[in-house]
Amino acid sequence: MHTGGERSLGHDDLTWLIGGPQGGGINAAAEGFAKAATRAGYRVIANIEYHSNIMGEHSYYRVRVGRSGHRNVSERVHVLVALDDETLVGERHAAFPGFKGHVQEVVPGGAVVFDANDGPGEHGADVLLCPVPYLELLEEALKGSSREGQASRLKVMTNTVAVGASLALLDFDLARYQDALRAEFGGRRADLGELNAKAAALGYEFVRERFADGFAFRLPRVSPPKGKPPMLIRGAYAAAMGKLKAGIGFQSYYPISPATDENVYLEAHQRDQGLVVVQTEDEVSAINMAVGAAHAGVRASTSTSGPGLSLMVEGLGFAAMTEAAGPVLVLWSRGGPSTGLPTRHEQADLRFALQPGHGEFPHLLVAPGDVHEIVRDSYEAFNWADRYQMPVMVLVDKALGTTFITTEDLGLDRLPPVDRGPRFREGGNGDADYLRYDFSDGIVTPRSVPGQAGGIYWSTTDEHDPRGHITEDAENRIRMQDKRMGKLELALREIPSDRFLTLHGPKSADVTIVSWGSTKGAILDALDILAREDKVKANFLQIRIMRPFPVSAVTAILRAAKKTVLVECNYDGQLGLLIREQTGIAMDQSIVKYDGRPFSEEELMDGLRHVIAEGPGRLMVSHRLG
Amino acid sequence: MHTGGERSLGHDDLTWLIGGPQGGGINAAAEGFAKAATRAGYRVIANIEYHSNIMGEHSYYRVRVGRSGHRNVSERVHVLVALDDETLVGERHAAFPGFKGHVQEVVPGGAVVFDANDGPGEHGADVLLCPVPYLELLEEALKGSSREGQASRLKVMTNTVAVGASLALLDFDLARYQDALRAEFGGRRADLGELNAKAAALGYEFVRERFADGFAFRLPRVSPPKGKPPMLIRGAYAAAMGKLKAGIGFQSYYPISPATDENVYLEAHQRDQGLVVVQTEDEVSAINMAVGAAHAGVRASTSTSGPGLSLMVEGLGFAAMTEAAGPVLVLWSRGGPSTGLPTRHEQADLRFALQPGHGEFPHLLVAPGDVHEIVRDSYEAFNWADRYQMPVMVLVDKALGTTFITTEDLGLDRLPPVDRGPRFREGGNGDADYLRYDFSDGIVTPRSVPGQAGGIYWSTTDEHDPRGHITEDAENRIRMQDKRMGKLELALREIPSDRFLTLHGPKSADVTIVSWGSTKGAILDALDILAREDKVKANFLQIRIMRPFPVSAVTAILRAAKKTVLVECNYDGQLGLLIREQTGIAMDQSIVKYDGRPFSEEELMDGLRHVIAEGPGRLMVSHRLG
Amino acid sequence: MATVLKPRDYKSDAHINWCPGCGDFGIVNAIQMALAELQLPPHKVAVFSGIGCSGKTSHYIHAYGYHTLHGRVLPVATGAKLSNKDLTVLAVGGDGDGYGIGSGYFVNAGRRNVDITYVVFNNSVYGLTKGQGSPTLRKGLKTKSMPEAAIQDGVNPLALAVSSGYTFVARAFALDPRTLASLIAAGVRHRGSSFIDVLQTCPTYNDLYTAEWYNHTQSGGPRLYRLSETGYDGKVKDPSDADEVVAKKVQAITKSYEWGEKIPVGVYYEVDLPTYEDALAERNPRYGREALVDTDFSDRDLSPLMDALR
Amino acid sequence: MATVLKPRDYKSDAHINWCPGCGDFGIVNAIQMALAELQLPPHKVAVFSGIGCSGKTSHYIHAYGYHTLHGRVLPVATGAKLSNKDLTVLAVGGDGDGYGIGSGYFVNAGRRNVDITYVVFNNSVYGLTKGQGSPTLRKGLKTKSMPEAAIQDGVNPLALAVSSGYTFVARAFALDPRTLASLIAAGVRHRGSSFIDVLQTCPTYNDLYTAEWYNHTQSGGPRLYRLSETGYDGKVKDPSDADEVVAKKVQAITKSYEWGEKIPVGVYYEVDLPTYEDALAERNPRYGREALVDTDFSDRDLSPLMDALR
Numbered sequence A, B: 001m002h003t004g005g006e007r008s009l010g011h012d013d014l015t016w017l018i019g020g021p022q023g024g025g026i027n028a029a030a031e032g033f034a035k036a037a038t039r040a041g042y043r044v045i046a047n048i049e050y051h052s053n054i055m056g057e058h059s060y061y062r063v064r065v066g067r068s069g070h071r072n073v074s075e076r077v078h079v080l081v082a083l084d085d086e087t088l089v090g091e092r093h094a095a096f097p098g099f100k101g102h103v104q105e106v107v108p109g110g111a112v113v114f115d116a117n118d119g120p121g122e123h124g125a126d127v128l129l130c131p132v133p134y135l136e137l138l139e140e141a142l143k144g145s146s147r148e149g150q151a152s153r154l155k156v157m158t159n160t161v162a163v164g165a166s167l168a169l170l171d172f173d174l175a176r177y178q179d180a181l182r183a184e185f186g187g188r189r190a191d192l193g194e195l196n197a198k199a200a201a202l203g204y205e206f207v208r209e210r211f212a213d214g215f216a217f218r219l220p221r222v223s224p225p226k227g228k229p230p231m232l233i234r235g236a237y238a239a240a241m242g243k244l245k246a247g248i249g250f251q252s253y254y255p256i257s258p259a260t261d262e263n264v265y266l267e268a269h270q271r272d273q274g275l276v277v278v279q280t281e282d283e284v285s286a287i288n289m290a291v292g293a294a295h296a297g298v299r300a301s302t303s304t305s306g307p308g309l310s311l312m313v314e315g316l317g318f319a320a321m322t323e324a325a326g327p328v329l330v331l332w333s334r335g336g337p338s339t340g341l342p343t344r345h346e347q348a349d350l351r352f353a354l355q356p357g358h359g360e361f362p363h364l365l366v367a368p369g370d371v372h373e374i375v376r377d378s379y380e381a382f383n384w385a386d387r388y389q390m391p392v393m394v395l396v397d398k399a400l401g402t403t404f405i406t407t408e409d410l411g412l413d414r415l416p417p418v419d420r421g422p423r424f425r426e427g428g429n430g431d432a433d434y435l436r437y438d439f440s441d442g443i444v445t446p447r448s449v450p451g452q453a454g455g456i457y458w459s460t461t462d463e464h465d466p467r468g469h470i471t472e473d474a475e476n477r478i479r480m481q482d483k484r485m486g487k488l489e490l491a492l493r494e495i496p497s498d499r500f501l502t503l504h505g506p507k508s509a510d511v512t513i514v515s516w517g518s519t520k521g522a523i524l525d526a527l528d529i530l531a532r533e534d535k536v537k538a539n540f541l542q543i544r545i546m547r548p549f550p551v552s553a554v555t556a557i558l559r560a561a562k563k564t565v566l567v568e569c570n571y572d573g574q575l576g577l578l579i580r581e582q583t584g585i586a587m588d589q590s591i592v593k594y595d596g597r598p599f600s601e602e603e604l605m606d607g608l609r610h611v612i613a614e615g616p617g618r619l620m621v622s623h624r625l626g
Numbered sequence C, D: 001m002a003t004v005l006k007p008r009d010y011k012s013d014a015h016i017n018w019c020p021g022c023g024d025f026g027i028v029n030a031i032q033m034a035l036a037e038l039q040l041p042p043h044k045v046a047v048f049s050g051i052g053c054s055g056k057t058s059h060y061i062h063a064y065g066y067h068t069l070h071g072r073v074l075p076v077a078t079g080a081k082l083s084n085k086d087l088t089v090l091a092v093g094g095d096g097d098g099y100g101i102g103s104g105y106f107v108n109a110g111r112r113n114v115d116i117t118y119v120v121f122n123n124s125v126y127g128l129t130k131g132q133g134s135p136t137l138r139k140g141l142k143t144k145s146m147p148e149a150a151i152q153d154g155v156n157p158l159a160l161a162v163s164s165g166y167t168f169v170a171r172a173f174a175l176d177p178r179t180l181a182s183l184i185a186a187g188v189r190h191r192g193s194s195f196i197d198v199l200q201t202c203p204t205y206n207d208l209y210t211a212e213w214y215n216h217t218q219s220g221g222p223r224l225y226r227l228s229e230t231g232y233d234g235k236v237k238d239p240s241d242a243d244e245v246v247a248k249k250v251q252a253i254t255k256s257y258e259w260g261e262k263i264p265v266g267v268y269y270e271v272d273l274p275t276y277e278d279a280l281a282e283r284n285p286r287y288g289r290e291a292l293v294d295t296d297f298s299d300r301d302l303s304p305l306m307d308a309l310r
């Protein structure tokens, strides 16, 4: 894997990885560095891998930094920062095949920063070893302060020493990182900010003096952008932003990884944004509260993950049957099935999200592929919910939710206007005339909301007549089912076609990659690499709205394609099944991955190169990363 | 619809329909007649339509009787027995299109038996009207008995008068019906049996004297079969029989139409069959108890309907992830979505049943098409559950569950032997060696059960290692997912190919009808009619095991087919979608029905004739029956 | 509409299909009487119901009506109420709906004290699914449609409600709609989660707890008596006095075990405590001033959120 | 295996990944001590757990271990126990697991009185999802990881358990494994549904109910005291005496509200009543004689069922 020429990548493509025990502060360390790098004028993508555990298991953060920016992470580590032994050599307690440590991922010419008490394990010949006495340097940092002698209690601060140490190798502007530390510890804890800044400086100096000389991978000072620095954002926040912008009033949720991040973010903004966030007793309650809120006329939403969706399908059918204007359900997928891999990544909920419940009912399913699309889709989901009076699902995943990326602009100013859909306005005779489920004209009946004079209606999850009362009459049934299901066709007609899919890259290509959701960044990066390194002309069909399915547009593109390659992070190749079901077209080849982690650049490139060279079939790729 | 020549059908095809208010005893009346006819040597198919209501709404039973036997009901009513006004002229309180009464369904030359106080409404010219003074005759019947003067309290007995009256028209052996009445009222209520017999006789005489002469549609005495009479059975009992034969020990359930019938039947046999039936607090509890029981080593099952399945998917994922040997879930579909049409028919849960929960996990899905197939599949489901250590779903529906049909033999003697799958037997070192989720050899690991010495294991809904402990390791994950999903391929290889599908009728045909489940009877009847009346050579591909899907067999048959017509009782044509997903082949035409009732013979024939004559497309059929 | 609203103004024109003589008629009448007593404009009332015979109630009342899912009526009603605090929200449902499949929501709604009124139609059977025993049927009892007697104990809904935190807990009888109406009105007036367990006859399936059974003990007199007539006072005088609160809770729970020859009806427990809405208003004063549904969020400023990410 | 089983014989070799100092260690130790006290062969014990930090417990015990779903541990354990009545069945899980998402199952399991023992790890937080408030966190309280204080009331698990019908209801402290072990052993010995609420410290997220808090009231002494030391007797002497049963239930519920400076631990309530299995055996004597899992059903005769249809 470690092909030559990497030194020349220099500051345009550098991966820094920090690993350590969960709960040991690697999030703060990595995010601090990532933010400092962004503010310094670099572009960053940073993702975390962690266990379903609170303290002790191996966790690591991969931060890729460059001038031009990547949309996916790479396995080739230039600087490894090890906070513990396991980061270096792997899981000692694993009875069955276990992770073997990150030292193996360090490229020739790269470096490992580690505690002087640990051994680095097996490593490439051309790797710079930088043992650093973490605790001693921390003790020194605390000296003279009110915390002197408390090093073992403040052991988490050795992270700062380690990060500082690594920055010396990179020739990175230490002050930027120190600023990030000071920003993190505000108010009463300001002294800790200062102590951390000092600890970072001691680590920095230690390495600068002993190891940094001649290290090839550097992030020297560049001129940062003028004006406000860019944001470092992840999908969890992007979804919340889209919802807030859309005017969300009510969010109910039950804690579950990886949906909790979005929920906690919204919860923290209840006061300043005026919304109500309710932590419920379970997911059944969460969806049903949201349906109640949607019927009451508020823009309502809930967010969950696969196990939660399994409990929410009942409520989705309820919303669809009663033609509630929503709710919007954001599904943050994780590794399945069942409890599965709670903190890991997978795109294995698509099929379930396409038929989320018994019987036949309409809903809209959209799967954004990056933070900008998440903002847009989370926002527009509410317009669709109101306009078509059906639940709308936004399908995202762990990788999208947690991966930080640098961006200047979320596009909030370019969103379409708020559309609350057809609303009932009181006319002549009030209630007597109003039919909430009128099927006589048009498919979507203007809705009233409780409290509105003249708009009284009934609704039921049983089949019902135009007034909303139960009936089992055959003729009425047919018309009501046609009315409900017909809204899918209406949505297909009304929603602009470019919202359904995007063909990235050249219109015509030798290879057409087909995928959805969070693989977008990886595939866009791969298109560049294929063009640059392999001289392969490839394009990428990204399908974004899955229901209603854009049959004719997809058919046209796939019929014209020379060779199609499906890429998905699941076992079955679920989008491939959907495409075949809807268009009859089978993908020529597929690359799947279901090891609980998103595609690294190298995994995807390996896969693509393999299938481009070989005949048809399904290829499972995995580099078995930690 | 009412083409000529029906009189000649005579006793080989006669439809008798009784309608009245729910709770007014039409079930007993119709089932009594159906049983009497079966014992008299006729073959019967009888189905009921009723509301989600306890008393008062319109309900009716359609009983088709003949010598050679039909597998579906017909709309052409020869004798209509009306217990109330609504049966004649329809739903008076319906604000929106409502049922217009059964009198319209009576064929020329047919008859209507009704209360002399009611008016028959609009009817064909050639229909025999038989007003009968129900209550007066009942009063007469009670005269001299200890119940004299109680006619209005015993009003439900007017049913017996009415049925008796109709039998005179048919020239049916009254004594047979009286026997059925006496059998129904045993023990302490024997006097009621006698009184009913008398009431029947009075009705019979009343009509015989005044109307019966020259009535063309008759069921004269025939020589009944020797030995034990055949059974009159419905799917609900067939499923229970299959389960009992398989050795079921534990059934948990939560009441829901139309699954309740099977559950109540099993519940009633707890004492004599030694099984445990637990009525739980909801479906979540029902499935989880069954999973617990399956892990404990008992053959365990639960039965529900769509809304229940929406609550059980979580438990299915649990069972699949922990490789429990079951449970068997029998899904009695009804009209959806949401609460939908609780007591009506639909085949709209197939897609959901194919992906019942989040993530990717194996399960087996089989959809029997008649009572014999239900017995077989409910039985063999337990073998598959044990053999492949996965949950097995048996997909049936309201029509199959409630429709009575005459049969001599359930095939219990021709079932394959019980197969409990690979079992762990204690060897050398006990626990230390035993790996419940071993992936080193073979796909299905021999299982131990709690209580078994040496077989201790752990299990978890999280991803796990061979010992059953949680691990998030990538390599282990891939192997475990391959192990679990690989069992589907194993099942596809091992299960005999004729269990997956049946091609009924000629191998090669001009039209190939494709369908599944409860449409089987209707389609088999239609094949006969097409051959006889339309001279169309048609065959019928019935797909029975849906997951794993028999791709190559289906592909071969469909590739060879000249014209394919999909027939389904749902909106989307869900089997069509599955076939296309799996084989790429689209059906040429489709006939769908989603009015909450199964296909009548006439609806299906109308549909088939239409699509055979016309070009490709989707045809919705419904005669808007009550 | 008349200036003075009458019970009939709360009748919808939906066709009622309960069995003749069903206790549910008394309850729906009582709800209509209570709404008239409170003179609430029908469009300011929303009735949420579960699934069951009882679940059909929302169709029969002239007010916004939501016939929801089996066991989920409380979360749905909660979501609606929190979205429009100016609405009068009634939740109704069966005993299976509320104490069986819905028991988790019953318990957790009690903890929130949202200002809604929950009326449970307690007939000790699953009516609409044809008479299985419901969670209130006691061990050893067997109604006519059951093949075997119950082998699990019945729940004690009142004790459960008090333990769960409802701030108004009462019991009434379906065949005494006048008293029931005044209890429902009191429940609606009460700020916070009110719960009323209504003993309801099901002449079709429950041949144990019949009108006759309720009206005549073995010794002849009626089985039901009013708590108020015995000097019982369930109301907490000083909600800040934790000892009094516990004492009144324990008193109510003790009473709740009285079942047999004598069954008390009336208010078992009542306390004035801040509602969930009060807590939300404390967090965000605008919530206290206007209903969420009327709030205009178009002025939201997200720049501080974005700046925090820079 | 040694003739005399030691606690360590019930230790599995799974890697434990709870936080250092977590109260869960005390509970798992206590379970192992209880099993040793009872001298149960490990293969005759099955431990079912929910999802949460607490849910990992089943992996750490050398016995059949089922780490099930969030909130569903009781139905799963019930299904297994009814299928093999000879098995000793322990159910364990968190307070979120049991009193939140699982509250409906908690209530309904109480009604059945199946012979299982349910141990709840009550730390007032959702540990594994990073410290949100759990159902036992009282209104107004805020642990360090919560952005806002709780605005709903906490449940009272003991009152709920008594109201629901558990026949053995106790409370213990995770940091006193010896007492806890003897309570667990008593719970296992008790025929019927035993429930033990274990006050568990979560040093990572719960900075309110810390070891320090439990061990020292403001006035210095320990907050926890043993019911038995005060002469409290929760055991019903005569289970057929309805009055005594109610009195003991009320006594237990009254005690359950004692929370603050003094918190009682020990057995709140206990009564010997026939179990669900007893009722099944009454219905079908074979059930009483042999475990369902050992029953051979190959001799089933379906001809009477078929004949009834002829």
Ligand SMILES: Cc1ncc(C[n+]2csc(CCOP(=O)(O)OP(=O)(O)O)c2C)c(N)n1
Pocket (backbone or CB within 6 Å): B254, B255, B256, B257, B283, B307, B308, B311, B339, C051, C052, C053, C054, C055, C070, C093, C094, C095, C096, C097, C098, C121, C123, C125, C126, C127, C128, C129, C134
């Ligand atoms: C999820 C789900 N499970 C089961 C049902 C079937 N079901 C309809 S009503 C009912 C029980 C009704 O009993 P109860 O709540 O006591 O109301 P009642 O009919 O007695 O008024 C059941 C089980 C359903 N509608 N939904």
Ligand SMILES: Cc1ncc(C[n+]2csc(CCOP(=O)(O)OP(=O)(O)O)c2C)c(N)n1
Pocket (backbone or CB within 6 Å): A254, A255, A256, A257, A283, A307, A308, A311, A339, D051, D052, D053, D054, D055, D070, D093, D094, D095, D096, D097, D098, D121, D123, D125, D126, D127, D128, D129, D134
């Ligand atoms: C259906 C479902 N929803 C949510 C989750 C996420 N989840 C895992 S553990 C947990 C809460 C654990 O809290 P508690 O039961 O108190 O156990 P503790 O971790 O405190 O021991 C939650 C919400 C899940 N696994 N399944």
Ligand code: SF4
Pocket (backbone or CB within 6 Å): B054, B055, C017, C018, C019, C021, C022, C023, C024, C053, C054, C123, C127, C128, C201, C202, C203, C204, C205
């Ligand atoms: S079944 Fe019972 S509860 Fe239902 S409508 Fe009839 S009498 Fe009322």
Ligand code: SF4
Pocket (backbone or CB within 6 Å): A054, A055, D017, D018, D019, D021, D022, D023, D024, D053, D054, D123, D127, D128, D201, D202, D203, D204, D205
């Ligand atoms: S988070 Fe709390 S409950 Fe969970 S392991 Fe850590 S200390 Fe224990």
Ligand SMILES: [Mg+2]
Pocket (backbone or CB within 6 Å): C052, C094, C095, C096, C121, C122, C123, C124, C125, C126, C127, C134
């Ligand atoms: Mg009921």
Ligand SMILES: [Mg+2]
Pocket (backbone or CB within 6 Å): D052, D094, D095, D096, D121, D122, D123, D124, D125, D126, D127, D134
């Ligand atoms: Mg907890």
